[in-house]
Amino acid sequence: MSLSNKIYSLFKNKYILILTISLSIFIGVAGAQEDVSCYHCHTKVVTEFRNNIHYDKGFTCADCHGGSTKSNNSVISDSVMSGDFVGRPTRNHITDICSKCHIKETEDYKTSIHWDAIQKGHPDAATCTDCHGIHDIRAIKDPDSSSNHQNSPATCAKCHSNKEMMSAWYYGIKTDRFDTYKESFHWRALDKGYTLVATCADCHENHKTKSHTDPTSSTYTENLPKTCGKENCHVGVNFDAKVAGGLVHDKESLHTAELKWNKTDMDPHMKDYFLGPFDLAYWIAIFFKILTTTVIGFFTGMVILDFLSRLKIQRRF
Amino acid sequence: MSRQKSIEVLESKKNGERNMDEIYFKRFTFNQLAQHWAMIGSFMLLVISGMPLKFPDAWWSPVIVNLLGGFAMRTQIHHAAGIGMVILGVYHVAYHVFVDKESLLDRKVWPTLKDAKDFWQTIMFYLGKAQAPKYGRYSWKEKFDYWGAFWGMVMLCVTGLIMLYPFKAMEVIPYAYVHLSTIVHTDEALLATLFIFIVHWWNVHYSPEVFPMSKAWLTGNLSEKQMKHEHPLEYEEAMRQTNEKGDNSSISK
Numbered sequence: 001m002s003l004s005n006k007i008y009s010l011f012k013n014k015y016i017l018i019l020t021i022s023l024s025i026f027i028g029v030a031g032a033q034e035d036v037s038c039y040h041c042h043t044k045v046v047t048e049f050r051n052n053i054h055y056d057k058g059f060t061c062a063d064c065h066g067g068s069t070k071s072n073n074s075v076i077s078d079s080v081m082s083g084d085f086v087g088r089p090t091r092n093h094i095t096d097i098c099s100k101c102h103i104k105e106t107e108d109y110k111t112s113i114h115w116d117a118i119q120k121g122h123p124d125a126a127t128c129t130d131c132h133g134i135h136d137i138r139a140i141k142d143p144d145s146s147s148n149h150q151n152s153p154a155t156c157a158k159c160h161s162n163k164e165m166m167s168a169w170y171y172g173i174k175t176d177r178f179d180t181y182k183e184s185f186h187w188r189a190l191d192k193g194y195t196l197v198a199t200c201a202d203c204h205e206n207h208k209t210k211s212h213t214d215p216t217s218s219t220y221t222e223n224l225p226k227t228c229g230k231e232n233c234h235v236g237v238n239f240d241a242k243v244a245g246g247l248v249h250d251k252e253s254l255h256t257a258e259l260k261w262n263k264t265d266m267d268p269h270m271k272d273y274f275l276g277p278f279d280l281a282y283w284i285a286i287f288f289k290i291l292t293t294t295v296i297g298f299f300t301g302m303v304i305l306d307f308l309s310r311l312k313i314q315r316r317f
Numbered sequence: 318m319s320r321q322k323s324i325e326v327l328e329s330k331k332n333g334e335r336n337m338d339e340i341y342f343k344r345f346t347f348n349q350l351a352q353h354w355a356m357i358g359s360f361m362l363l364v365i366s367g368m369p370l371k372f373p374d375a376w377w378s379p380v381i382v383n384l385l386g387g388f389a390m391r392t393q394i395h396h397a398a399g400i401g402m403v404i405l406g407v408y409h410v411a412y413h414v415f416v417d418k419e420s421l422l423d424r425k426v427w428p429t430l431k432d433a434k435d436f437w438q439t440i441m442f443y444l445g446k447a448q449a450p451k452y453g454r455y456s457w458k459e460k461f462d463y464w465g466a467f468w469g470m471v472m473l474c475v476t477g478l479i480m481l482y483p484f485k486a487m488e489v490i491p492y493a494y495v496h497l498s499t500i501v502h503t504d505e506a507l508l509a510t511l512f513i514f515i516v517h518w519w520n521v522h523y524s525p526e527v528f529p530m531s532k533a534w535l536t537g538n539l540s541e542k543q544m545k546h547e548h549p550l551e552y553e554e555a556m557r558q559t560n561e562k563g564d565n566s567s568i569s570k
Contacts (some may be wrong), residue, residue, distance in 0.1 A: 188373050194388035237484040248564035284497055288504040295465075295508060299516040303441035310525060312445060 005186070048135035053142075064097050092118050094127045106209035113214075122163050131155055131206075150190060152199040153178055196232075203227055327503035343554065348412070350537050355405050358467075362398035364510050366391050373502050390520040397475050406470045425454040428464070433456035460515055469509045476502040 020219070038061050039046045049055050065271045067085030089097055095115075099106035108117055109128070117125035129137075131147045159165050166173040170191035181187050186197040197306035203219055204210075211218035218227045226237030275281045345353070366385055385391045414421065434450075435457045441447035448508045450456075455463070476498035478485040483495050506521040526546075533539055544552045 129430040189388055190368075192373075192379055192382050192388045196389075238488070239484070276491055276497075281493040285500045285504075288501050292504050292511075294506040296511045296515070299512065301437075302443070303516060303519045305440070306519070306524065309443040309445065 033261070039077075045135050045300055051136045051138060053137060053139045091123075091125070091127055094129055098128045108205075112205075112207060112209040113211050114209055124159065126159060130159070149199055149201070150195045152201045153181060153187070156200045198233060202233070333494055340541050341536075342541070342544045342552070343537065343539040344533050344539045347537065350534065352405065352409055355401070359398045359402040359405065360513070362394055363402065363506075364397040365395075366398065367506055368510070370395075371507065372489060396481065398482075399474075402470070403474045403478070406474055426460055426463055427462055428457075451549045452547065454548060455556075456547070458520060462520075465512060466509070469505055472501060472505045473509070478503070 002061070005108045005193055042061075049061070050057075066085055086093070086097075094107065096104050106128075114126040118127060133146055138148075140149075142148060145151065160173070161178050163175050166175050169266070172251075181200070186199070190199065203267075205218050208218070212219040212221070214220060215222070215224065228234050228239055229237060235272055254266055365381060369375075369381045369391065371376055383389055384393050385394060412422075433454075435452065438447050438450040439457070442449050479490075479495055479498040480502060486495055486498075521527060521534070531543070533543075539547070541552075544555075
């Protein structure tokens with residue numbers, strides 16, 4: 001009996017066959033865990049990295065962190081952490097790593113107010129990883145990505161609704177930006193699952209985020225008509241810069257269907273614009289509130305009276 | 318808004334075999350009925366597709382939006398039904414001003430002094446201190462329904478069109494009024510919805526007088542009993558005119 005026949009007869013026993021197959025699957029799975037070096041110690045990080053778009057494209061730890069690409073199973077990873085290895089890049093060096101490939105994006109980012117703040121030493125100013133994630137960077141189109149279009153409000157609010165983070169460094173940044181965005185139809189539609197609406201990055205730019213006082217900013221008053229009228233948004237409409245200026249982050253917005261009732265609190269420059277001469281719009285709005293209340297109140301009263309009178313007069317005819 | 322010079326008294330032909338005694342009074346023409354049906358259809362669509370936006374934070378808001386097929390579909394339904402209602406309004410005015418031959422001033426929908434008296438008498442009647450007022454062709458409630466709907470249609474159509482084309486509108490009117498129209502539109506819509514659901518439906522559906530409903534909106538006719546009860550003055554006038562004409566043979570009494 002030759003050897004191959006022996007092996008063949010061995011596999012005739014189905015228990016041995018099943019055992020062999022499950023063992024090979026186990027080895028396959030266990031081996032798959034090993035395809036990223038550093039897994040033995042940095043299990044959590046590597047697990048996150050498996051969701052990373054860069055993992056899908058075949059990048060490894062060393063592509064960002066530097067050092068050796070060689071898999072290392074020893075306790076102290078001398079060879080991995082050799083050379084240009086950077087364990088935890090500081091905030092102002094993260095762009096150096098990303099810019100190795102994403103040159104255009106880094107260039108754009110370096111014109112932003114976030115980069116300015118980092119240059120000035122702000123401890124928390126946003127850099128690549130704050131919006132895109134650190135080890136779980138996903139593709140922009142992935143709905144779970146923090147830099148996905150519809151997740152942009154939540155991602156920006158992480159910092160911009162944080163009072164300590166905003167006020168500790170610079171008092172000019174308002175923390176109600178997400179709350180005031182929630183007053184807009186953009187948010188109301190987004191909240192109801194209609195994603196074809198403007199979120200933060202659509203108006204403020206994703207990488208070239210600048211202060212609205214900067215004349216090159218997309219949210220500079222004079223540039224707003226262009227920003228609102230950009231492709232896929234309000235194309236071809238005749239925007240007045242002043243109109244666009246009031247659209248999103250203010251309670252007196254076209255998009256909120258609510259008048260600010262305390263009209264004395266209103267910005268004096270905008271008051272004329274929103275309320276017209278003699279605060280006419282305000283008084284007309286009041287008139288309609290009163291009209292609705294009185295008409296419904298009065299006629300509901302009539303219906304109730306009618307009903308009560310029938311309790312007395314059982315049959316009127 | 319009736320075009321009748323003399324009030325038509327119709328013999329019921331279809332039901333003739335069943336009840337020879339029954340006569341019907343023509344209340345609405347088919348044209349008027351069709352307008353009312355179109356109004357019901359567009360109004361209901363507008364309420365269902367509009368209220369989720371008036372109350373975006375209510376629990377039922379996303380439920381309705383999803384049932385309508387998503388937010389974009391909700392918007393399209395609202396716009397389509399709204400434009401339908403604008404067309405209906407234009408048709409109504411055009412028909413009853415230009416096509417209807419009856420002189421505008423002779424129409425019975427105009428409010429009169431008698432309506433004010435009837436209004437007061439109604440309250441007194443509800444309080445048990447007076448007899449029920451006797452109405453002619455249209456009671457003050459019906460006139461209020463009509464003119465309320467007329468006012469609401471004008472307000473909602475105008476503000477709706479402004480919101481549909483805000484930037485076109487801004488070439489003509491200042492921004493303040495574009496902004497205002499969102500408030501006027503939703504306020505008026507809420508008023509109309511509550512008025513129809515509470516007051517109008519009480520008068521024509523829920524009230525024990527008509528429950529489960531007055532069939533005039535389907536047939537356009539009123540029975541003699543209804544006519545005597547709801548529009549006694551018109552009934553008397555109809556009887557007087559038919560007697561004068563001498564064709565009371567057509568009424569099988």
